[in-house]
Amino acid sequence: MWTKLKKLQNVDDYNKFLDSFETFLFDCDGVLWHGNTLLPRTRETLDLLKKRGKRIIFVTNNSSKSRKSYKKKLESHEIPAEEDEIFGSAYAAAVYLKQVVKFPSEQKVYVVGEEGIEAELDAEGIAHCGGTDPNDRQPMTAEDFETFDQDPSIGAVLCGIDFHFNYLKLCKAFTYLQNSKTLFLLTNDDSTYPSHGKKFPGAGSISSSLTFSTGRTPKSLGKPYSTMMDCIEAKLKFDKEKAVFIGDRLDTDILFAKNSNIKSLLVLTGVSTEREILADDAKILPDFYINQIGDLYQVDDKGNV
Numbered sequence: 118m119w120t121k122l123k124k125l126q127n128v129d130d131y132n133k134f135l136d137s138f139e140t141f142l143f144d145c146d147g148v149l150w151h152g153n154t155l156l157p158r159t160r161e162t163l164d165l166l167k168k169r170g171k172r173i174i175f176v177t178n179n180s181s182k183s184r185k186s187y188k189k190k191l192e193s194h195e196i197p198a199e200e201d202e203i204f205g206s207a208y209a210a211a212v213y214l215k216q217v218v219k220f221p222s223e224q225k226v227y228v229v230g231e232e233g234i235e236a237e238l239d240a241e242g243i244a245h246c247g248g249t250d251p252n253d254r255q256p257m258t259a260e261d262f263e264t265f266d267q268d269p270s271i272g273a274v275l276c277g278i279d280f281h282f283n284y285l286k287l288c289k290a291f292t293y294l295q296n297s298k299t300l301f302l303l304t305n306d307d308s309t310y311p312s313h314g315k316k317f318p319g320a321g322s323i324s325s326s327l328t329f330s331t332g333r334t335p336k337s338l339g340k341p342y343s344t345m346m347d348c349i350e351a352k353l354k355f356d357k358e359k360a361v362f363i364g365d366r367l368d369t370d371i372l373f374a375k376n377s378n379i380k381s382l383l384v385l386t387g388v389s390t391e392r393e394i395l396a397d398d399a400k401i402l403p404d405f406y407i408n409q410i411g412d413l414y415q416v417d418d419k420g421n422v
């Protein structure tokens with residue numbers, strides 16, 4: 118096995134890498150796709166791994182979709198996947214509230230986020246409000262300034278990526294978080310995410326408005342934190358010695374792999390760059406890196422399967 122940071126760049130490297138692992142855990146945004154566009158040869162590479170008897174697990178911080186919706190998205194790209202092989206930060210947050218917090222049935226979670234969070238809370242039988250409710254997607258009125266107040270029935274504020282974030286939601290979440298007993302949870306705190314070949318503000322850039330205004334420090338449940346791996350290991354058994362995490366972000370994916378004691382491969386199709394990992398002051402280093410995941414397919418392309 119290689120001893121230091123290794124760029125995979127030829128068929129021998131790809132073959133040696135593939136032969137070193139049994140379980141391949143894949144981040145999604147920036148590794149498999151940008152938005153709804155697959156990155157080059159993603160499907161062929163996943164198919165090659167299956168042909169070689171490898172296990173594939175998907176692990177995404179994107180809380181906008183539930184595991185069910187991700188299964189549909191993967192299948193829409195002809196990538197077969199079982200719901201139990203997909204782990205999203207919305208799922209991790211719902212499991213945490215149910216199994217760790219033992220969230221009281223008479224309380225609700227105020228959601229700053231999309232249907233992914235709502236669906237996973239529903240699956241765990243946890244009541245919620247906000248989220249995709251059209252009433253929360255309205256401008257603040259003068260009456261709202263009058264009426265907004267703490268609500269003891271709100272036991273937690275859970276914040277993820279919210280493509281409809283607005284001042285009204287910010288004020289509601291802020292108001293509920295004035296009660297120190299109200300839990301402040303994040304599905305993830307990614308500053309940005311890659312889409313359409315560019316970067317856009319991520320969930321962490323949304324929740325930072327709450328962190329800054331409330332002065333409270335939230336608990337984040339996605340990568341790089343341990344809750345996500347706890348969820349995976351509660352469902353699936355695999356040998357960590359023969360597992361590798363493949364991601365595009367140093368501060369979430371690669372750090373998650375390190376925190377989970379598994380090897381890591383950074384792809385250069387997402388957020389983190391080669392310059393960052395070659396810098397003298399690089400703090401988080403993957404074990405391997407590669408230009409794009411589809412390069413691994415070249416072993417098949419040349420018939421060297």
Ligand SMILES: O=C(O)[C@H](O)[C@H](O)COP(=O)(O)O
Pocket residue numbers: 144145146147176177178179180181277278305307308309310318319320321
């Ligand atoms: O919440 C966000 O900012 C993005 O959805 C998240 O960064 C993307 O998740 P990934 O699949 O890269 O973990």
Ligand SMILES: [Mg+2]
Pocket residue numbers: 144145146147148364365366387
């Ligand atoms: Mg990513």
